[in-house]
Amino acid sequence: MKIILASMISRLVRRGNLKLTYPDGETRSFGDATGKPVHIRLNSKRAQWGLVLDPAFYLGHRYGSGDIDLVEGDMFDLLETVFTGNPEFKYYDSGWNRFLERSRYLLRWLREKNDIRRSRDNVQHHYDLTGALYDLFLDEDKQYSCAYFETPDQSLDEAQLAKKRHIAAKLTIGRPGLSVLDIGSGWGGMALYLARNLGAHVTGVTLSDEQFAVSSQRARGAGLEKEVRFLLEDYRNAPGTYDRIVSVGMFEHVGRPNYLTFFRKAAALLKPDGVMLLHTIGRTDAPTSNNPFIEKYIFPGGYIPALSEVMRAVEKSGLRVTDIEILRLHYAETLRHWRQRFMARRDEAKALYDERFCRIWEFYLASSESAFRWQNLVVFQLQLAHDQQAVPLTRDYVGQGEGALKAHESGGKGRAAGARSFPQDTAINGVPTQPNRTPRAGHVKSDHRFQP
Incomplete structure (x- = not known):
């Protein structure tokens, strides 16, 4: 199991400065010794097995249970080393991890219903x-x-x-x-x-x-x-x-x-x-x-x-x-x-x-x-x-709206009833905007009270 784990980490961390201590006390280094040093210690064989069988779950799970400790660096440092150490390789590129991902995908409806x-x-x-x-x-x-x-x-x-x-x-x-x-x-x-x-x-x-x-x-x-x-x-x-x-x-x-x-x-x-x-x-x-x-x-x-x-x-x-x-x-x-x-x-x-x-x-x-x-x-x-004319033709209104809101925020106290609104009822690029246009036939315009 140590050999499999070492092989996986060797492919994953080509750059960086990672040390791993196994449950039996052996320590091995990975990467090219550049960057921030990170030292992870596995405190049990179940942590070692977990990282081999399903790292997406067991790295966090065993860290939470105390079966994994960080001797040097923190969890973000470790993940940065893992995700930037070799952009060409991902842990799930192995056949076993592809199988796990596929199985989870096929069973997704049970968990998300x-x-x-x-x-x-x-x-x-x-x-x-x-x-x-x-x-x-x-x-x-x-x-x-x-x-x-x-x-x-x-x-x-x-x-x-x-x-x-x-x-x-x-x-x-x-x-x-x-x-x-x-x-x-x-x-x-x-x-x-x-x-x-x-x-x-x-x-x-x-x-x-x-x-x-x-x-x-x-x-x-x-x-x-x-x-x-x-x-x-x-x-x-x-x-x-x-x-x-x-x-x-x-x-x-x-x-x-x-x-x-x-x-x-x-x-x-x-x-x-x-x-x-x-x-x-x-x-x-x-x-x-x-x-x-x-x-x-x-x-x-x-x-x-x-x-x-x-x-x-x-x-x-x-x-x-x-x-x-x-x-x-x-x-x-x-x-x-x-x-x-x-x-x-x-x-x-x-x-x-x-x-x-x-x-x-x-x-x-x-x-x-x-x-x-x-x-x-x-x-x-x-x-x-529902209607493609419900918003202005270009994105200019977003910046205009943010500017008006920023001005209102800095204007101090008071409600927005008298505040300057951004220009929704003006023409943009010659095309009238119509977010507040005349109601369609059969559509009663809201009186803006809470609906029952």
Whole structure:
């Protein structure tokens, strides 16, 4: 078994400075001795077997159990060495690991068949951890999704605010009073931003008891309880119809068997002249199985889609794609901030839970950053509508909207009712934009109150 493991690591790490100590005390070096030194120690034979049989699962699993320790360097240093040591070779290039990946792919429907009850259980597994944990590493607004770094030196709080601003601009909310549905509303930051800065009336739905309680309290504390309400509800049971729909970081929990259900429900909830913005993690290569470690410990029932899988469902739903943007390294930078913040306050996390929990989360944050930085993960932002004229002809409105929102944010206090909106009702390149045009025959324009 030592020979097989050494052979695998030798092909994986051609560059770098990696030492491995086996359970019997023997130490072996790999790479060309360049870069940051990393020393990993296997404390049991089951750790050794695990790395050979299924490294995608057992590296994190055995690190969490204490069967693997890092003598020098940290988990991110180890993963950087693994993923950059030989770009021409991947651990799953072996026949056995290809078999494992294929088996997981064929069984994916069993793990991702998220009915309403199972969806709630899956969400509560992760999001109903104590809020004190998330306070250790998230920004002040508790945004638990990819930030948008306008400049490399932006702080996490600035980049998360820029994310909300960027999404709000794409929603083309041209006047106060529009109704918005926030699917997967988290701790309420996006909904509160839209209400505060654009005068929107927002309904947020979540399956997390913890997030529901916090977001509802935040709305009351901000004096926005008339403009924003949160429901402890599955998106499949969301009430009413809306001028705009936004969903940030929720689609990863839907599961492939439910993609068509999700988009058909969104189509039914979105008014004929409405606009939807979907922000989700995605993969740049072909459909595959979920990461087994993430599936077990972090996000049960979740899946990160290929764009082809998403588009197939959109095409059958009746919605039209009006814009797609790929955010590439933004999530890697977001996760870098989260990982560094978590590690700086690791002792507090251990006091909340235990050492095993901290190790599992170390691996989760480090491996997630690695996946966005060196592997195949990105973020998709899909803008959808029933009518291709629901949004302006060019992307100029996004920058204009961000500029108007930035000016309003810096303008101090007050609601958005009197705030300057970005120019939705003007002509762009000689073509009139029509997001707020005259209602079609048979379509009653919303009075912008919450739907029953």
